[in-house]
Amino acid sequence: MECFSLLQNDVSALIDHLGAFGEVIAPHKKGDVSYSFETVRDSSEVILDYNRTLLPLKKSFLPPIEKLMDFSIKDLSCSPVKVPVEPRVFFAVHSYEMQSILRLDHSMLSGNAESNYLKRRRKSRFIGISFNPDEFHFSESVGIAIEEMEGFDLFLNEVEGDYQLYVLTENGRSLIQGFDKLKTTEAEIVEGRHFQKKIRYHYNRLPRVFQFAYHSEVWAEVASRCVSCGTCNLTCPTCFCFDVNDEVSITAEDGKRERSWDSCMLSTFAEVAGGENFREKTMNRTRHRLYRKFKYITDEEGLPWCVGCGRCTAFCPAGISLPDIVNELIQEDEKAQHHQRVLV
Numbered sequence: 001m002e003c004f005s006l007l008q009n010d011v012s013a014l015i016d017h018l019g020a021f022g023e024v025i026a027p028h029k030k031g032d033v034s035y036s037f038e039t040v041r042d043s044s045e046v047i048l049d050y051n052r053t054l055l056p057l058k059k060s061f062l063p064p065i066e067k068l069m070d071f072s073i074k075d076l077s078c079s080p081v082k083v084p085v086e087p088r089v090f091f092a093v094h095s096y097e098m099q100s101i102l103r104l105d106h107s108m109l110s111g112n113a114e115s116n117y118l119k120r121r122r123k124s125r126f127i128g129i130s131f132n133p134d135e136f137h138f139s140e141s142v143g144i145a146i147e148e149m150e151g152f153d154l155f156l157n158e159v160e161g162d163y164q165l166y167v168l169t170e171n172g173r174s175l176i177q178g179f180d181k182l183k184t185t186e187a188e189i190v191e192g193r194h195f196q197k198k199i200r201y202h203y204n205r206l207p208r209v210f211q212f213a214y215h216s217e218v219w220a221e222v223a224s225r226c227v228s229c230g231t232c233n234l235t236c237p238t239c240f241c242f243d244v245n246d247e248v249s250i251t252a253e254d255g256k257r258e259r260s261w262d263s264c265m266l267s268t269f270a271e272v273a274g275g276e277n278f279r280e281k282t283m284n285r286t287r288h289r290l291y292r293k294f295k296y297i298t299d300e301e302g303l304p305w306c307v308g309c310g311r312c313t314a315f316c317p318a319g320i321s322l323p324d325i326v327n328e329l330i331q332e333d334e335k336a337q338h339h340q341r342v343l344v
Ligand code: SF4
Pocket: 225, 226, 227, 228, 229, 230, 231, 232, 233, 265, 312, 315, 316, 317, 318, 319, 320
């Protein structure tokens, strides 16, 4: 694999160079304690050493609110909003975030591809960066290393304050063409980056735990603390549920159709016409959220649909921790197995 050294002082110049390809989107400081992926206006404002952004990169592919079309009731016609295919570079992306995009690809492009997502995805390039896990990251527990490079075109690995730049695709090679501040170097292994939070079992064993967890007492206990705010879904990079609303103008002659993010933790999410609600209880919604991450899609695809970013835990107003829930389910499962052995 081709590898170059890049000095910390030359990172801004690299970002400016990438601007020749298209819009560059990178982490910026937001307020005192938050980070956000924003379009780069001034490369010196890009933050490389960040823990996580509040909203995941999915906002650039599935906007929180998106007009799908205008319609006319008078003429019985509609005009869909055209989404342009634009070149974009996503800079300083963590490995779990990239993995979430690959999972979104699966969710949005399998079967009939979602065309707006596809257009936004088509000319997107990704440049990864290594990070130091904080107390909420646990992506290693779901099989994603800090230096996992799948999906990236280029990857920046921090070594003693400077960077090694790995070239991973032909698209990545074209991005750095003409940038003269890189020097060929040997790849180096960096040690000492450790995850503080862990799920106790290898993720391969989790579907079995979830197979027997449906009637667990853990759901009611977690639900007693949950305030059903939906933050965990909205900040989750692999959640993609949305609602579609038609807004008719006051003349009742025309209107617009909009799509907006939805959350399965909200009490009205599973409500249908006639007032029936399939997941009225908080514990049922809590269980559903975890099963979506570790059982339903995982059974089909063989991968957890949680990428261990830690957002749902870091931003939960009730302090509910996803790894703690999974570890409690594991503990309960171990107790049940022990009882079975004693009885046999
Ligand atoms: S963020 Fe926390 S309190 Fe809000 S719905 Fe999710 S688990 Fe419940």
